[in-house]
Amino acid sequence: MRKTFAGALAAALLMTTAACSGDDTGSGASTADPNEKVALTYWSWAPNMDKVVEGWNASHPNIQVTVNKQDGGDPAVAKLLTAIKAGSGAPDIMQAEYQKIPTLVAADAVADIAKETGDLKAKFPESAWNAVTLGGEAVYGVPQDSGPMMFFYRSDVFDKAGVQVPKTWDEYAEVARKIHKANPKQYLGTFSSNDPGWFAGLSQQAGASWWGVQGDSWTVAINDANTKKVADYWGGLVQEGVIDNKPMYTPEWNAALNDGTQVGWLGAVWGPGVLEGNAASTKGKWNTALLPNWDAAAPANGNWGGSATSVTSQSKHKAQAAEFVKWLNTDPAALKALAGTANVYPAANDATGVALTQPPAFFSNQPDFYALAAEAGKITKPFTYGPNVNVAYSAYNDAFGKAAEGKKAAGFGAALDTIQQATVGDLKNAGFTVAG
Structure with a gap:
């Protein structure tokens, strides 16, 4: 199965999806029998998703969806894979992080719903659609939310220091130096050794893609030149001492946001909720900007987080489940509920016009x-992403934890080599063929 999956993914990556009109239904779309009454279960960790689903249940009496709240991340995937292996207990619908989809496809845990959903490609950003199709024609879910990276900064501190919002990473480094020189207790940012998804987004902006497929083999490029550039940049700033070296999402980091010693954050579009939850007293002092770029003339960005809504391979009501999944992520009322009730940033292109008309509080x-x-x-x-993201991310935590603690720029590049070796070794041990 592993070799077959690699070959299928390779074919998908090399195939060009047919041009589309953007209609909700395509010529090959299949629909559910409107007279059949079914009950569907939906595993999700997004807050208040049961209230979002109320809108569907009220207008679809024959297809009722029950939300079962789950833990996100690895626990949710492990629970689903256990149910799939047992042959029972799996839900009909699953919220799945983008980086976990290759793992779920490899385990035959999620279904291809291309025929059921029709042609939705034009309704979503290319990067989000690529994540649910693996670059091909099979559709393993519909994008639900995304996490484009953004730069949050204390505007009052910037004004006091007389610095401008950085548009390039060179400018970011200069601003970090000026702010730290003016007040040695203040840092523009921190290198976080416990957030591999954050670093992956920064690497994506630089042009990296850590996994790929070559024929029937996987490729791994975690220590490629693009990612090395990112690692060397942050290693240099940590060694210089102008940014902090402590992980995010710790009591220490939260305190720094509150007391004004952490005056910038390279986060994502969902960042306002984090800042409000951890530093409510600083409301009104923060502003948002686009992420600094390596080349101001060729802007780019990366994602940190995001998830899709997938139909599991064991669902007995694939068409009805796919109909709900499509509604959840494209219907204007559903998009409003996702944004306003579930507090997620919908991935759909239409979300800005129909659901995101007011800024976060x-x-x-x-x-x-x-x-x-x-x-x-x-x-x-x-x-x-590859089928062993968990291994790469675990190796990131260990290797970059040591590098950040050591505060030597050379250690950051070496950390990438360690992660590369661990990821390749795990793929080979699991029976995958790895090129190179």
Whole structure:
């Protein structure tokens, strides 16, 4: 199965999806029998998703969906894979992080719903659609939410220091130096050794794609030149001491946001909720900008996070489940509910116009927040994930944890080599063929 999956993925990556009109239904779309009454289960970790689903249940009496709240990330995947292997207990519908989809496809845990959903490609950013199709024609879910990266900064600190918002990474480094020199307790950012998804997004912006397929083999390029450039950049700033070296999402990091010693954050579009939850007293002092670029003349961006809604391979009601999945992620009322009730950033291109008309409460001082988010979401550099993301991410935590603690620039590049070796070794041990 592993070799077959690699070959299928290779074919998908080399195939060009047919041009589409953007209609909800395609010529090959299949629909559910409107007279059949079915009950579907949906595993999701998004908050208040049961309230979002109420809109569907009210208008679809024959297809009722029950939400079962789950833990996100690896626990959700492990639970689903256990149910799939047992042959029972799996839900009909599953919220799946983009980086986990190759793992779920390899395990035959999610279904291809291309015929059921029709042609939806034009309704989503290219990067999000690539994540659910693996670059081909099979559709393993519909994009639900995305995480284009953005730069959050304390505007009051910038004004006091007399610095401008950096548009390039060279400018970011200069601003970091000036702010830290003016107040040695203040840092523009931190290198986070416990957030591999954050670093993957920064690497994607630089042009990296850590996994790929060559024929019937996987390729792994975690220590390629693009990612090395990112690692060397952050290693240099950590060694210089002008940014912090402590992980994010810790009590120490939260305190730094509150007391004004952490005055910038390279986050994602969902960042306002994090800032409001961890530093509510600083409301009104933050502004948002696009991520700095390596080349201002050729802007690019990366994703940090995001998930799809997939139909599992064991669902007995594939057509009805796919009909719900399509509604959840394209219907204007559903998009409004996702944004306003579930507090996620919908991936659909139409979301900005129909659901994201007011800035997040924490950024009420910035009415153009979602216009910036839409610009940030124009991600053109695809990033392919492999079937052993968990191994690579675990190796990242270990290797970069040591590098950040050591505060030596050379250690950051060496960390990438360690992650590369661990990822390749695991693929080979699992029976995959690895090129190179």
